[in-house]
Amino acid sequence: MTDATRLTALHQAALLRAGHASSRDLAAAHLDGAERENHALNAWLVIDRQGALEQADAADARIAAARAEGPAALARLHPLAGVPIALKDLVSVRGGQATAGSRILEGYRAPYDAHITERLKDAGAVILGKTNMDEFAMGSSTEHSAYGPTANPWALDRVPGGSSGGSAASVAAYHAPISIGTDTGGSIRQPAALCGIVGLKPTYGRVSRYGIIAFASSLDQVGPFARDTRDAAALLHAVAGRDERDSTSAPIPVPDRWLSLPGPAEAAASLKGRRLGLPREYFVDGMEPGVEARVREAVRALEDAGAIVEEVSLPHTEYGLATYYIVAPAEASANLARYDGVRFGPRLGDGDVLANYLATRGQGFGPEVKRRIMLGTYALSAGYYDAFYLKAQKVRTLIKADFDALWAQGFDALVAPTTSGVAFRFGAKMADPVAMYLSDACTLPVNMAGLPGMSIPCGLSEGLPVGLQLIGAPWAETGLFELACGYEAITADAPWRAQEPSALALAADPATPTPRQRAAAPGAGLAG
Ligand code: GLN
Numbered sequence: 001m002t003d004a005t006r007l008t009a010l011h012q013a014a015l016l017r018a019g020h021a022s023s024r025d026l027a028a029a030h031l032d033g034a035e036r037e038n039h040a041l042n043a044w045l046v047i048d049r050q051g052a053l054e055q056a057d058a059a060d061a062r063i064a065a066a067r068a069e070g071p072a073a074l075a076r077l078h079p080l081a082g083v084p085i086a087l088k089d090l091v092s093v094r095g096g097q098a099t100a101g102s103r104i105l106e107g108y109r110a111p112y113d114a115h116i117t118e119r120l121k122d123a124g125a126v127i128l129g130k131t132n133m134d135e136f137a138m139g140s141s142t143e144h145s146a147y148g149p150t151a152n153p154w155a156l157d158r159v160p161g162g163s164s165g166g167s168a169a170s171v172a173a174y175h176a177p178i179s180i181g182t183d184t185g186g187s188i189r190q191p192a193a194l195c196g197i198v199g200l201k202p203t204y205g206r207v208s209r210y211g212i213i214a215f216a217s218s219l220d221q222v223g224p225f226a227r228d229t230r231d232a233a234a235l236l237h238a239v240a241g242r243d244e245r246d247s248t249s250a251p252i253p254v255p256d257r258w259l260s261l262p263g264p265a266e267a268a269a270s271l272k273g274r275r276l277g278l279p280r281e282y283f284v285d286g287m288e289p290g291v292e293a294r295v296r297e298a299v300r301a302l303e304d305a306g307a308i309v310e311e312v313s314l315p316h317t318e319y320g321l322a323t324y325y326i327v328a329p330a331e332a333s334a335n336l337a338r339y340d341g342v343r344f345g346p347r348l349g350d351g352d353v354l355a356n357y358l359a360t361r362g363q364g365f366g367p368e369v370k371r372r373i374m375l376g377t378y379a380l381s382a383g384y385y386d387a388f389y390l391k392a393q394k395v396r397t398l399i400k401a402d403f404d405a406l407w408a409q410g411f412d413a414l415v416a417p418t419t420s421g422v423a424f425r426f427g428a429k430m431a432d433p434v435a436m437y438l439s440d441a442c443t444l445p446v447n448m449a450g451l452p453g454m455s456i457p458c459g460l461s462e463g464l465p466v467g468l469q470l471i472g473a474p475w476a477e478t479g480l481f482e483l484a485c486g487y488e489a490i491t492a493d494a495p496w497r498a499q500e501p502s503a504l505a506l507a508a509d510p511a512t513p514t515p516r517q518r519a520a521a522p523g524a525g526l527a528g
Helices: 008-018 023-041 051-068 070-075 115-124 166-173 187-195 229-239 266-269 289-304 318-340 354-365 368-381 385-408 433-439 444-448 477-490 505-508 514-522
Strands: 046-047 085-090 128-130 178-183 198-200 221-226 276-281 308-312 413-418 451-463 464-471
Touching: 008 023, 008 051, 008 229, 008 385, 023 046, 023 051, 023 128, 023 166, 023 198, 023 505, 046 166, 046 229, 051 070, 051 128, 051 368, 085 166, 128 166, 166 178, 166 187, 166 221, 166 368, 166 451, 178 229, 187 198, 187 451, 187 464, 198 229, 198 477, 221 289, 229 308, 229 477, 266 477, 276 289, 289 308, 289 413, 289 451, 289 464, 318 385, 318 433, 354 451, 368 385, 413 477, 451 477, 464 477
Parallel strands: 085 128, 085 178, 276 308, 276 413
Antiparallel strands: 046 128, 178 221, 198 221, 198 451, 413 464, 451 464
């Protein structure tokens, strides 16, 4: 039999229903890969073999009972029943850790399940463990994790993107067919692009944030990673929908269409006549030529399949970064005030309340988090609120209006690069925070406007993956999925699709150095 870890989640699900595989065997195969390669990738902060196998046994029992009952009972199971999944380490799983990549939450145990955890457990998905991330999701490379960086499965001396770098790397490395990330300014789409997989940030309000450790509450969204669109849609289907514990989760129906997306022929045919906008501002100065070439080829392929592509303008794009870096830190400074050494995680200091507070936060938070708290506190302070925060909110409205104007003109979606470059080397942007912030120039306007955005692989540049970004109107995820399925269909035979991440063999070698060692000695003959 072919290696089950290479199969999509839905293919694995089909084997489970047909009785051709057990959830226990699937979980074990993925756990083996994760345990074998994690020293080299550091994608996982916890690999929960025992807990996963227990969940898998329960799923096997559930599937067997449904099979005994008949086809109707089998059909009632969620497609993800028995399928392995990875969760970013800011998703609460009752009794488990949720560090958010920070020392300040080391040892903290979540007292309850996040809404999405409940939904995944109800569906019967098997949670294999928790993945590495930039501290409190602040970053674009996973180098800001307090637990060491994650390596890119395509090149172990390069970053997987961030902040959901561990979730992206685990799926790219076949440690799980699907995973969960969060995206505040690009943290699902950018790592998906850099690791060569599919990632979707849903419309703001599509997925409940209950039980997700907050970064910037008006921007944060939970979303899926997968190796193809169908899997991403099935995972979003499992977790989306109204939850009264998150007042910003919307009472908008979750389409069952996400579980029955068109097959290749229908998807390719449906590209005909689709009206796509190509925002000129997203082809930024300094874009790598290989990345621009892949994106333009993808756009041409869509045109050849009958899509109507028009160049459009989103004139306030250039203010996206500045606006985001007022709004996101402002919200973060408020959200992170709760980490006071009293309620969560370790308490440092000698007993005096203020001294404890200063010691806990001084040692518990890393430099990037402190930078954001200072930026945010400053922008919200009495004398500067109007000049910075209020102004940023007004510009945010203009950014959203740019997009609204295009939807009013009847565009089905926008196509754009996800990033301006391929995965960069460890350390390349650590000394210059603004260079790191620029990694998300093409993704964060989508968060500012609350829109759904997706990144799908569209080829390689210098042997490294390139992402194509699809942006839709609010609640238009179905259209993005159909468009992505169409693109997958028309490029199904492209040679780059057959290529596996080039560093997997090296990652499996026990002698391969850890990402922390590589990051500490960049370029020291450790490339791979
Ligand atoms: N890189 C951006 C930041 O650091 C976005 C991160 C995210 O989406 N969580 O804020």
